[in-house]
Each structure stands twice: as structure tokens, then as C-alpha cells.
Amino acid sequence: MFVFIAAVFFLLITPGPGVLSTAGVSAAFGAGPAYRYVTGLFIGTNLVALAVVTGVAGLMLAHPVVRPVLLYASVLYLVYLAARIAFAGSKIAFIEKQSAPGIVNGIALQAINPKAYVVNTTLFTGFPFAGFSAGMEIFWKFVLINAVWIPIHLLWLAAGIGLKKMSLPHHIQRRINIFMGASLLMVVILAMWFRPH
Numbered sequence: 001m002f003v004f005i006a007a008v009f010f011l012l013i014t015p016g017p018g019v020l021s022t023a024g025v026s027a028a029f030g031a032g033p034a035y036r037y038v039t040g041l042f043i044g045t046n047l048v049a050l051a052v053v054t055g056v057a058g059l060m061l062a063h064p065v066v067r068p069v070l071l072y073a074s075v076l077y078l079v080y081l082a083a084r085i086a087f088a089g090s091k092i093a094f095i096e097k098q099s100a101p102g103i104v105n106g107i108a109l110q111a112i113n114p115k116a117y118v119v120n121t122t123l124f125t126g127f128p129f130a131g132f133s134a135g136m137e138i139f140w141k142f143v144l145i146n147a148v149w150i151p152i153h154l155l156w157l158a159a160g161i162g163l164k165k166m167s168l169p170h171h172i173q174r175r176i177n178i179f180m181g182a183s184l185l186m187v188v189i190l191a192m193w194f195r196p197h
Contacts, residue, residue, distance in 0.1 A: 012119065012152050018113065020180070021041075027177065044107040052120040081105070085181040087178075
């Protein structure tokens with residue numbers, strides 16, 4: 001079980017759309033919207049895990065049309081989210097009036113987040129627990145994954161809130177928002193560059 005927990009930690013701590021967008025949303029919009037957004041990510045990642053466990057994800061991703069549609073939908077959504085983070089508080093009219101990402105946005109991100117499917121598939125199909133029935137193994141994997149997932153995302157959220165609370169000058173906060181958005185965009189570029197052909 002220790003190896004499984006270590007795998008969960010290293011798979012989740014590495015920057016991906018979930019943790020980067022958590023830091024970005026909290027830095028750009030503050031604590032309230034960030035907690036709502038992380039709640040959506042939490043619901044979404046567990047829905048993805050459920051889809052992996054039940055085989056629904058495998059059936060969907062095996063379809064030759066669904067896989068590229070999912071990939072391009074995730075890319076477009078991540079670019080959109082990166083722009084919202086980067087331009088939060090901007091004087092650009094169409095961006096300034098947008099509300100902060102919330103629960104629905106978090107669920108939507110996980111539903112189309114390729115890393116969520118890869119991580120959950122790796123964790124639920126690998127690392128067998130000796131002496132456990134299949135049902136008990138799945139149950140304990142859900143418990144352990146969430147026991148690691150929650151504090152990791154709360155740490156990233158706290159880092160973003162810490163930046164927000166510093167009350168930095170507007171131009172510095174703006175640069176941080178742009179950096180957060182650009183970091184999320186870099187994940188998108190890497191995902192496209194190294195995608196299986």
C-alpha cells in the first residue's frame with residue numbers, strides 16, 4: 001500500500017491542469033471562488049475514476065472519434081481557462097465582466113482532462129493490493145487517492161491565496177496571473193506535442 005500511496009502522491013503533485021488551474025484561480029480570484037472550483041475538480045476527478053473503474057472510460061476512449069474530440073475539447077477549454085486566469089482583473093471589457101470559475105468549471109475540466117484519465121487508469125489497474133477482494137481494493141483505492149488528492153490541491157490553492165493576500169501592486173498581480181495562465185497553456189502545448197499519434 002505504501003508504494004501505491006507514493007505513486008498517488010507523485011502522479012498528483014506533478015503540475016497538470018488541475019493543480020495549475022487551482023493555483024491560478026485562487027491567485028486571480030481569491031479564496032471563495034477557488035474553494036468552489038476545487039470542489040468541482042474533486043467531484044470531477046471522482047466521476048472520472050468511477051468511469052475508469054466501471055469501464056465506461058475505456059469504451060469511450062477506444063472509439064476512434066471520441067478520443068480526438070476529447071483531446072481537442074480539453075485543449076480549447078484549457079486555453080479558455082488560461083485566458084480567464086491570465087486576464088483576471090484586466091481592464092479588457094469582455095474579460096473584466098466574467099465571473100470566476102466555479103464548481104461546474106471544475107467538473108468540466110476533469111471530464112475532459114487527459115491527465116485525470118491517465119492517472120486514474122494507472123492507479124486503478126495497477127498496484128494490486130494482496131489479500132483484498134476486487135471490491136475492497138477499489139474502495140480503499142478511492143479512499144487513499146482522495147486522502148492524497150485533497151491536501152495536494154488545498155496546498156496549491158493556499159499558494160495561490162497567499163499570492164492574492166500579499167496585496168501586491170496591480171501590475172505585479174497582473175504578471176502573476178499572466179504567468180499562471182501561461183503555465184497552464186504550457187501544459188496544453190506539452191500535451192499536444194507528446195500526444196500519441
